[in-house]
Amino acid sequence: MARVIVDVMLKPEILDAQGQAIARALPRLGFSGVSAVRQGKRFEVELEGPADDAAIAEVRKMAETLLANTVIEDFTVTVES
């Protein structure tokens, strides 16, 4: 059993209204020193078998077709050690 992480974030050129709202709220709440915040999604995918090349390729296909909207989002796939 292995765990693969898929991180999905809006592409840099897409306005991230949620992240901007957080960044704007911070000074009001007493936090300083933050120049920007972006919000995205994190998926923890538990595999039945090992995280070999074939399994990673399968998760990548899954991310492309199901977890991310690749028109507006980028994703990264990493194996959790």
Place this chain on the structure above:
Amino acid sequence: MARVIVDVMLKPEILDAQGQAIARALPRLGFSGVSAVRQGKRFEVELEGPADDAAIAEVRKMAETLLANTVIEDFTVTVES
């Protein structure tokens, strides 16, 4: 300028309906070999200064009070290298 990542996931004992929906959809969509999926949030926090101990402590406080609902969610703070 440094980037700090805050990952927020539901606590393991909390039912993750979104993750379960994804896990159930996978076989229908032709993906096999996945035993479970959990969905959470990822925040990329851009700091104005370096990610020193004080800044990390500040981001941790931010996560606790603003980004995560610690009744039902766990969070981790990592510095992106």
